Amino acid sequence: MASEPVLGKLSVRVVRGHNLVVADPLTHTSDPYVVLYYGSQVKTSVQKKNVNPLWNDVLVLPVTNLTKPVKLEVFDADTFTADDSMGVAEFSVTDIYDAAKLDLKHASDGTRIKTIYPVGANYLGGESHVSWKNGKVVQDLILKLKNVDSGSVVLQLEWVHVVPGVTL
Numbered sequence: 001m002a003s004e005p006v007l008g009k010l011s012v013r014v015v016r017g018h019n020l021v022v023a024d025p026l027t028h029t030s031d032p033y034v035v036l037y038y039g040s041q042v043k044t045s046v047q048k049k050n051v052n053p054l055w056n057d058v059l060v061l062p063v064t065n066l067t068k069p070v071k072l073e074v075f076d077a078d079t080f081t082a083d084d085s086m087g088v089a090e091f092s093v094t095d096i097y098d099a100a101k102l103d104l105k106h107a108s109d110g111t112r113i114k115t116i117y118p119v120g121a122n123y124l125g126g127e128s129h130v131s132w133k134n135g136k137v138v139q140d141l142i143l144k145l146k147n148v149d150s151g152s153v154v155l156q157l158e159w160v161h162v163v164p165g166v167t168l
Helices: 094-100
Strands: 008-018 032-038 040-043 054-063 070-076 084-091 111-116 128-133 136-144 152-160
Touching: 008 032, 008 070, 008 094, 032 054, 040 054, 070 152, 084 136, 084 152, 094 111, 094 128, 094 136, 094 152
Parallel strands: none
Antiparallel strands: 008 054, 008 152, 032 040, 032 070, 070 084, 111 128, 128 136, 136 152
């Protein structure tokens, strides 16, 4: 089976979590980490005993299919039992990809290209802006976690162009 061509790379900075659920009732805290699923999976470091973790971990995903969302799941790391899910979310790569195709070489730094609003079935916890910053197309996201009582994750996306014919 031939692999799909890579359209670009998505650099995902998992910035922080906010008000995550308490997964360890004995310590009244959690040991969270984030897993991104998009063909393969990549994960952040574990932040011990913290329901408001600061990761600032950068995870890179090769993008091959614009209609496929990136799935995110937060887990509580456990030593003796299976890790517990602390919520799920997903986001589309379409908005940042569409902006990356534009000719922005004359755009001023900080130019807002598109705003995505938290409506319907999306996981947004606030407006998401696709912008031109420091010569790059970036998108800031706050994702509300589903299947739990509380929690959100802050991400910063950056589109990275690839050279045709070069495999990642």
